[in-house]
Amino acid sequence: MLTKGGLTLLFTMIQFDRFTLSNGLRVLVHPDSATPMAVVNVLYNVGARDEDPSHTGFAHLFEHLMFGGSVNIPEYDEPLQMAGGENNAYTTNDLTNYYIQLPADNLETAFWLESDRMLSLAFSEKSLATQRKVVCEEFKENYLNKPYGDSWHKMRELAYQVHPYRWMTIGKELSHIEKATVQQVRSFFYKHYTPCNAILVVAGAVDTERVKQLAEKWFGDIPSGTLYERNLPVEPVQTAARQLTVKAPVPLDMFCKTWHMVGRKDRAYHAVDLLTDILGSGASSRLYHALVKEQPLFSSIDCYHFGSNDPGLLTIEGKLVKGVSMEKAEAALQVQLQKVIEEKVTDNELQKVKNKTESMIAFEDMSVMSRASSLAYYEWLVDATEMNQELGKYEAVSSASIREQARSIFREENSNTLYYLASK
Amino acid sequence: MPNRTQPPPIVDAVAYQLTLRPLERATLDNGIPVYMMNAGAEDVLQLEWLYPAGNSFESQNLVAATANFLLRNGTRTKNALQINEAVDYFGAYLNRSCYNEQASLVLHCMTKHIDSLLPIVREVVTESVLPEDELQLYCQNMKQRLEVNLRKADFVAGRLIDTYLFGVDHPYGKFSSAEAFDALDRSTLLRFYETHYQQAQPMLFVAGKIPAGLLDQLNRFFGDLPATPLNCPIHAIVPASTKKYRIDNDKQGMQGAIRMARLFPNRHHPDFIPAQLLNAVLGGFFGSRLMSNIREDKGYTYGIHSYLMNLQQQSAWMISTEAGKEVTEATITEVYREMERLRNEPVGEEELLLVRNYMMGGLLGDLDGPFQLMGRWKNLILHGVDEGYFYKTIDTIKHFSAANLQELAQRYLRPEDFYELVVI
Numbered sequence: 077m078l079t080k081g082g083l084t085l086l087f088t089m090i091q092f093d094r095f096t097l098s099n100g101l102r103v104l105v106h107p108d109s110a111t112p113m114a115v116v117n118v119l120y121n122v123g124a125r126d127e128d129p130s131h132t133g134f135a136h137l138f139e140h141l142m143f144g145g146s147v148n149i150p151e152y153d154e155p156l157q158m159a160g161g162e163n164n165a166y167t168t169n170d171l172t173n174y175y176i177q178l179p180a181d182n183l184e185t186a187f188w189l190e191s192d193r194m195l196s197l198a199f200s201e202k203s204l205a206t207q208r209k210v211v212c213e214e215f216k217e218n219y220l221n222k223p224y225g226d227s228w229h230k231m232r233e234l235a236y237q238v239h240p241y242r243w244m245t246i247g248k249e250l251s252h253i254e255k256a257t258v259q260q261v262r263s264f265f266y267k268h269y270t271p272c273n274a275i276l277v278v279a280g281a282v283d284t285e286r287v288k289q290l291a292e293k294w295f296g297d298i299p300s301g302t303l304y305e306r307n308l309p310v311e312p313v314q315t316a317a318r319q320l321t322v323k324a325p326v327p328l329d330m331f332c333k334t335w336h337m338v339g340r341k342d343r344a345y346h347a348v349d350l351l352t353d354i355l356g357s358g359a360s361s362r363l364y365h366a367l368v369k370e371q372p373l374f375s376s377i378d379c380y381h382f383g384s385n386d387p388g389l390l391t392i393e394g395k396l397v398k399g400v401s402m403e404k405a406e407a408a409l410q411v412q413l414q415k416v417i418e419e420k421v422t423d424n425e426l427q428k429v430k431n432k433t434e435s436m437i438a439f440e441d442m443s444v445m446s447r448a449s450s451l452a453y454y455e456w457l458v459d460a461t462e463m464n465q466e467l468g469k470y471e472a473v474s475s476a477s478i479r480e481q482a483r484s485i486f487r488e489e490n491s492n493t494l495y496y497l498a499s500k
Numbered sequence: 501m502p503n504r505t506q507p508p509p510i511v512d513a514v515a516y517q518l519t520l521r522p523l524e525r526a527t528l529d530n531g532i533p534v535y536m537m538n539a540g541a542e543d544v545l546q547l548e549w550l551y552p553a554g555n556s557f558e559s560q561n562l563v564a565a566t567a568n569f570l571l572r573n574g575t576r577t578k579n580a581l582q583i584n585e586a587v588d589y590f591g592a593y594l595n596r597s598c599y600n601e602q603a604s605l606v607l608h609c610m611t612k613h614i615d616s617l618l619p620i621v622r623e624v625v626t627e628s629v630l631p632e633d634e635l636q637l638y639c640q641n642m643k644q645r646l647e648v649n650l651r652k653a654d655f656v657a658g659r660l661i662d663t664y665l666f667g668v669d670h671p672y673g674k675f676s677s678a679e680a681f682d683a684l685d686r687s688t689l690l691r692f693y694e695t696h697y698q699q700a701q702p703m704l705f706v707a708g709k710i711p712a713g714l715l716d717q718l719n720r721f722f723g724d725l726p727a728t729p730l731n732c733p734i735h736a737i738v739p740a741s742t743k744k745y746r747i748d749n750d751k752q753g754m755q756g757a758i759r760m761a762r763l764f765p766n767r768h769h770p771d772f773i774p775a776q777l778l779n780a781v782l783g784g785f786f787g788s789r790l791m792s793n794i795r796e797d798k799g800y801t802y803g804i805h806s807y808l809m810n811l812q813q814q815s816a817w818m819i820s821t822e823a824g825k826e827v828t829e830a831t832i833t834e835v836y837r838e839m840e841r842l843r844n845e846p847v848g849e850e851e852l853l854l855v856r857n858y859m860m861g862g863l864l865g866d867l868d869g870p871f872q873l874m875g876r877w878k879n880l881i882l883h884g885v886d887e888g889y890f891y892k893t894i895d896t897i898k899h900f901s902a903a904n905l906q907e908l909a910q911r912y913l914r915p916e917d918f919y920e921l922v923v924i
Binding site for chain 2: 110111112113120147148149153154155157158160161162177178179181182184185187188191192195205206207208209210211212213215216217220221222224235254285293297318324326327358359360364368369372375376395397398404424427428431432433434435436439440442444
């Protein structure tokens with residue numbers, strides 16, 4: 077999942093070259109001679125939101141199938157490990173990202189592997205059968221066999237009525253994965269995993285001319301595919317507060333409330349992002365101080381959002397101290413929200429969250445892998461050059477714009493509340 | 501049109517001559533050793549103060565961890581919020597962690613803010629008061645968190661297996677409980693703080709873009725402290741006599757948390773380094789035998805791993821996974837089958853070359869960046885070995901023979917030596 081941490085912002089300019097192959101594959105090159113390694117990052121413009129509501133979990137299932145052999149290469153991992161490389165991938169509701177790191181001497185191995193699986197997967201029955209089971213175990217491990225593990229399933233269904241953010245990347249239910257057929261998998265692949273729907277970033281000890289040659293050689297003859305036109309249902313404006321109460325065998329009551337917020341490309345995004353930092357990031361944040369320390373109502377509390385492309389959810393989530401009633405905890409939270417609606421944040425507080433953002437960027441930029449995935453992300457979002465504008469956008473946020481966002485977000489009719497109660 | 505069935509030529513990573521970038525060493529006026537790794541392009545720093553304050557030193561359970569946690573929750577002149585604000589304002593992170601032999605304070609910050617942050621760290625290690633109300637709040641919240649964690653099979657399994665290996669009274673085997681939190685009192689914590697922080701000699705590890713004059717600054721803020729060296733007491737290891745356990749933790753559990761483990765000598769034993777190579781073959785990476793068989797072939801689990809625990813007095817060899825409830829016993833059978841194969845047949849040359857290349861590629865990537873380099877050095881220093889150990893590791897990865905690996909497997913991968921635990 078992309079958190080703010082994934083959206084690297086830069087205070088030093090990141091240099092890169094960019095070109096497009098005739099089949100529409102966009103290629104970005106970010107040379108960095110300080111490392112002996114190379115990173116090859118492929119972003120596909122497909123996430124859980126692009127799935128058929130009756131076949132959810134496919135984008136994530138592909139994260140597994142993509143390692144099950146491609147049309148000319150029976151084993152993906154073995155040759156990569158032989159070349160001293162490692163790889164992984166992640167899927168969000170918006171996109172899927174695959175990345176390899178290996179000694180730069182063996183860069184071509186990464187091109188060979190990545191291009192063959194973009195050309196076509198092997199679609200073996202055996203691989204699908206196994207990965208269905210593996211994903212089901214992942215589903216159980218992370219969402220079913222953990223206390224509160226299903227809370228986001230419930231929250232998404234409460235907060236979204238029509239938009240496909242209604243389901244999580246792992247899928248709406250186990251049966252969608254259990255019943256996935258090779259035919260369904262194949263058509264999902266040819267729709268989304270094509271050069272014109274992908275962005276390739278090559279970074280590290282590489283030079284642009286060599287990358288151009290390799291890109292032409294390995295990706296140049298892959299059929300372009302059809303440009304995917306995303307036409308998702310727009311979530312209607314919420315006009316009345318929604319609540320859901322769940323009882324489950326958990327030890328503590330949990331409170332989770334979300335409000336609809338702007339999407340990632342909105343001009344107000346950076347103000348909302350800093351607003352969540354002021355409320356709930358770190359030991360000096362407002363909610364932690366007021367509701368965990370000063371009045372011990374919550375044993376833990378967080379405020380966050382996922383930075384999703386389409387309008388997302390600003391979330392406040394916490395576990396209640398035993399014996400504290402939901403009403404009391406919620407009322408105390410409301411006082412804090414009222415404060416951020418009515419009073420401007422101080423210059424000091426604003427500077428604090430800006431400083432935190434700046435240092436987070438600096439720490440993330442230490443890794444060439446994170447720079448590569450950020451370049452792919454910004455190129456996907458609007459344009460990779462935007463990556464170098466991000467810090468400026470945070471710097472420009474005023475306390476007035478934060479208050480304006482707090483006012484527009486924290487309206488009761490815009491909210492969804494999940495009361496997750498411990499059954500006795 | 502490239503020939504896609506033919507892998508591009510590779511440089512075997514075993515051919516690389518890796519060198520460990522040297523560490524600078526200095527000593528403050530009072531004898532505090534300072535280790536410095538000046539590297540990296542980003543203007544960031546990581547400073548770690550490592551105190552002889554791990555749980556090996558405590559005479560009552562949880563005293564070391566609690567004293568460590570409360571370090572930044574109040575000093576003579578600042579309350580917790582004021583300390584947190586002072587750190588957060590500069591976009592810095594001041595984290596603390598308690599281990600078995602040592603306990604640490606780690607500061608991450610932009611290089612430009614270091615002068616503002618050193619006084620805060622000094623205050624925390626010299627003037628903390630471990631306030632009573634902070635202690636009560638900490639115990640309340642930790643007990644609640646523990647209650648949630650005890651519903652998780654993997655958490656319960658992780659605690660129990662350590663107890664079987666080392667004994668419930670050994671620092672590596674003991675664990676937290678509500679009763680142990682209730683038994684904590686502030687005066688014991690204060691005594692521990694005085695002996696193990698105020699009076700004790702820490703080690704200091706500094707990595708990143710180190711500004712000129714930093715050593716003078718460290719001397720100014722930490723060079724006048726008492727800095728009494730302390731030796732870590734050695735506790736007797738008392739392994740359990742029963743080897744097999746099946747625990748029913750959750751009637752509705754869908755997965756079993758499996759742990760299989762045996763005691764193993766520490767890094768000073770000549771078998772430790774080759775065992776890491778053997779471990780990689782068994783379950784140390786994605787292409788390992790356990791992963792290939794139990795995840796990729798059978799789909800019993802989302803992941804299965806084996807590793808040698810990073811412990812100073814005595815290590816252990818651990819296999820860890822969460823598998824579907826109905827296949828936990830089948831999973832254990834397969835693990836033993838993989839051990840048996842390693843005992844009975846030498847690892848094939850192709851597979852062994854792959855593992856060697858993979859490990860060397862991983863090392864090359866790990867040596868990239870100041871924090872990673874420091875991490876490697878710190879590990880050598882804490883285990884009391886020198887850089888010769890690093891070069892020995894490389895030599896072993898490159899040259900240790902299949903016949904010797906088989907002999908090692910026959911010595912250590914014997915089912916009768918392994919503890920076996922399933923928690924559902």
